[in-house]
Amino acid sequence: MDLFAWFDLFKQQLKEADAAQWAVLILGVAEVLLAKANKIWLYPAGIGATILSVYGLFQAQLYAESFLNVYYLVMSIYGWWYWVAKKNEPPVRITHASAADWKITIAIVAGAGVLLYFVLKLYTPSNVPAWDAWVSATAWAGMWLLAKRKVENWILLNISNAFAIPLLFYKSLPLYGVLTIVLFVVACFGYFDWRKIERSTVASDTKA
Template sequence: MNHWLQLLLEQIRETGWLQWVAVFFGVAEVLLAKRNNVLLYPAGLIGTLLSIVLLLEVKLYAETLLNIYYIVISIYGWWFWAKKRNKPAVPITYADKKDWLITLLITFGGWLVLYLVLKNFTPSNVPVWDAFVSASAWAGTWLLTRRKIENWLVLNLSNLFAVPLLFYKNLPLFALLTLFLFVVAIFSYFDWKKIYQQQGKTNSSP
């Protein structure tokens, strides 16, 4: 245990300022998402752009692609969440069968495609691991943009595998951020369920 703690502290001491800034915006993004606040997207865009630079340095290519995807999906999500004139904001709902089908296709289809790309076209030494973390995160983010409660469950599946991967790649702050996101996602899941119930009471009131 002491060995791992010393290794973590050593990694943190050697962490550059860019990783600190990226983590700051990552924390801001998840806290805003927990509060169901649309400002999560501009915060996420800044953190994502910085993360791309850092991930390329350690040759996590699928994670880099994931962050490029985050940029695209964040712009889409920002637009999707925004209030349109004379229309209410998109409500929080549970995923239906169609949503789950798309989620599974993104997860396992994306995993296979990313693995083949990493295996055959990059020097990645963790193609299976890197590919799964990214593909499952793609799926969870898609559910988030659709305001589906289950997005937190799928994102936490990705987080669960991402933490040891990031430690292995000597990105301790990113690993700790992901661990933090894992905990926040648990609370966010229950917060969104409460919001969903409140929406039902509002809609049913005379």
């Protein structure tokens, strides 16, 4: 399919997008901007976007991604509580993933990927079980690294995003696709920002 054909398809899909998809896009962008500004309101925006995403992705038969968003919802609620409870305490330091961290990361991707694939293949009408499982498995691994404050979390999250973008357009969810493109770009900046912070922390420790 050439570029013009893709553009025509994108315009058609935009016309078919419903209010819920537009709400997900608006709330998702708001969440990213609020996160960048370090504002606590990122959590209610994220919770709203996630609730709508669970329903929309389930309707599109992207069951693994729908379940993944349930996890996002739980983590957003926890993050909101944790922010309020621990906001005056120093954050966990940003570091690079160790060899042990990478072993766990690979195990998460492989284990979650295989499990999700067979669940989707055997118990759902999904027509993209491998694709859906891969997107969710790499996101799970990325979120684990994010919780550990590892620079490489952005790499895993963007592997997930890179495969999610065409999947979402294939499933006629163009606004979810656009939001994921935004998240992909933000994750690129996030990687370099975190790497810079990690290097400055190491330099400070060396001087001390």
